[in-house]
Amino acid sequence: MLISALPNLYTDKVKLTLTNSGEHQQQTTPKYFKDILAQANIPTDEIRVSNDEIVITLHEAADQKFATESLKQQLADGYQVTSSLTNEAPAWLNAFAAKPIKLGLDLSGGVLFVLEVDTDRAQADRIKNIGQELKAIALENKIRAVNVSPLNNHALTVDLTRASNEAKDTLFPQITKTYPELSIKKEQEHKYLLSYTDEAQQTFRQETMKQTLKTMRGRIEELGITEAITQKQGKNRIRIELPGVHDPAEAKRIIGATASLEFYQLASNTAGFGVIHIKDENGRQLALNGKAIFSGSNIKNAVAGRDDMGQPLVNLTLDGIGGKKMSNFSKKNIGKPMATVFSEFYRNADNQMLKTNKIINVATIQQHLGSQFSITNLSSHQTAQELALLLRAGSLTAPVTIVQQRSIEATLGEANIDNGIKALTVGVSITLLFMAFWYRSLGLVANVALGLNLLSLLGLMSLLPGAVLTLPGIAGLVLTVGMAVDTNVLIFERIKEELKRGRKTLAAIESGYNNAFTTILDANITTMITGVILYAIGYGAVKGFAIILCLGILTSMFTGVFVSKALTGLLVRENKAQLLGVKS
Known part of the structure; x- marks a missing residue:
């Protein structure tokens, strides 16, 4: 978990590579390119100039589009500009293929689209195609006077009053072979109703939504966006979040x-x-x-x-x-x-x-x-x-x-991160001070376990491919701190009760951890059920909160029970005269 969490200490940087097109030579000092970007209020971290190319490292990744446009405008056709995203992590860390936590739309900035899928129109088109198929079959078999007319989005009527006697036996078997979900019902003499049942309509809508989701994910992959979130929202809508995308027109042209x-x-x-x-x-x-x-x-x-x-x-x-x-x-x-x-x-x-x-x-x-x-x-x-x-x-x-x-600007995302980190820092600091003051030596054990819990949670978030950190996710981190400490509070209060009953220190610790575990497990299972339901039916920010909540339960169970018990065993190796303010 430590190795998985370490990449979060390093930030991604956008590097612009300028290659001379060879048409004409231009001034190639670092100051020249820095002045071009300074005029557009774009800060840089580093500019390296060589004979073959110029590499500019931007201070903010969100400035990539504006920096590229400014350079192309000033340099005309003198240089070709390409961009790449690199992480500042050292080479030994990159060897582990560890990646930082993926940030959601509200933290990294980007574009949100909500699309509406017209499944009724798709079903109406399908009924229309079936009608054309019937007419085509009638023409191929030289059957005349076949009248086909759509009734609604899921049914059509076939009138064979003036057709030959063999029309029904020729037309319907071929249609039912191609469309087995279609039901044929005789309405009147020589008049038939071809329709989809309610179950077939529901299946068609579900398949249409699945196919549309698949198509949209394919289009997003073609755009080269790897951190996108594409999910069904409600009955016939699709929610698409594109973190880090700052050119909504490009995304809209393809997705829309x-x-x-x-x-x-x-x-x-x-x-x-x-x-x-x-x-x-x-x-x-x-x-x-x-x-x-x-x-x-x-x-x-x-x-x-x-x-x-x-x-x-x-x-x-x-x-x-x-x-x-x-x-x-x-x-x-x-x-x-x-x-x-x-x-x-x-x-x-x-x-x-x-x-x-x-x-x-x-x-x-x-x-x-x-x-x-x-x-x-x-x-x-x-x-x-x-x-x-x-x-x-x-x-x-x-x-x-x-x-x-x-559209959410990257600056708003940075402000959200700063405010979230401040809230997390204040919450953790107050918790650490309270535990150290109230439980003394065992409070230090709880604080170490809490630090390991946060480290494990960050490592899991970085390790899991589908986990995305959102602003409510940061709120989930603060909540996880309270839940992790709550585990230690239950254990320490149980140890205190055992000491008051006259047990020796080591026996009270063993009994406290064993007897409190059932209560802790029950409480965390009920919370886990809530988190799973939130993840299953929620979307966007709700999903991000649910992920942190569920992962936080797992890590707090591990660090709050097993790790803290091991640390307590190292700290208290013999029966003490007093522990948690109770004499043994």
Whole structure:
């Protein structure tokens, strides 16, 4: 625990590395770069200049963005600026791969997003797709007069009044094979209701939320943010905390983008059955067959690149299902066009969910394609990179919109840390003085155990990958101090009672520790249950408090009972004439 806690004594520093682009030489004295940053009120710790590069260590990590912008503005194209985060811990400590405690949003500063997932819209789209699937099956089997109409978000009606007698036996088995969770009920003669049960609807919503959470975590990983917290909040919302992020626009562009990608065949008959009309980037209205060939959910990987002529493209790799669909389609449609449709959801001024579709690419299928092919004719390389990022991270099946966004400055986080440490210092100091004054020699044992308890708690927080320290977590640390001391108070008062009953000192100590343990265990178990419930149903700051509370119970049990008993045994090796103010 000591080794795990030591990295918290050292801070992370941002280093900016300036590499000369070779276009022209500029003055390269440390004072020159220090003056540039001083004009922007950005303090530095160190500036090292060599023939190849200049390394600037910033005093505050939050100044990274502003420092980079100031240097690029002043130096123009003379230097390339890259940044890196390094810890000041010595090499021997880094050899243990120990890391400092991860700080939450309220301590390190950053951005908070709350997203709303429209599961009802996703279910309505699914019902719509089932209706199109039914119509497509009817066309393939040359069944006429099949009337399909959505009833609500989870049901549709099928009217076979004017269809052939074989229609029911042909259509429904294929639909139930593809959608086994769908129930078919006969409403009237030749009229049927296809619907999802309440249980199937609940399962669909849960699966949609899980898929959206997975997609959002993938996008955050693509942004390179490793300390993010992404969790479900309420019924259909997702809470995303991005500690240390000081450019909310960059994060919002990726996280807030609810992009989906689908591939369609251009319709030969613009007024045909199931045809949809979508505009391309040039404003032209194109007609597409209503059924998509495959969607972005079938994409395994997407990498931006350039073709032989230097034009931007995105290389796609599909999964087995998507590859099979693409293979079957391209084999039958060589020489025919295929459109790539990019869709996004957003809320208007009236808080209504709207969907925009645009065709980003129309290409002619030149050959039989498989699970790997490219999207070309993109406007820029940046567009290709952003599209590849979104597709790698996953295509959303449900519309997602940002309903809350809040930025916390790093300076506020530093103030929270300072105030929290002051509160912890005052609480610990008063506790140490009280224990030393009231219990004398055994009070010193309790104080040593308390110090070891805090050390163990910090070590555990640093060691566990999912543990994040928040401002309420610091409050949990102060509470843990009281709980740890409470353990020793129970033991020492029990020892005092045994001494008053006439027991010898060593026997009273042994009896005190043994008999108080049951009471201490019961009290800590009930508190642990509360902490587990808080962690299970809470989010954000509540979760941070619960983590500290639960870990503090474990460490205080260990140090307050076992460690303090060992220390007491070392301090009191023989029967004393007086202990805790009671003569034996």
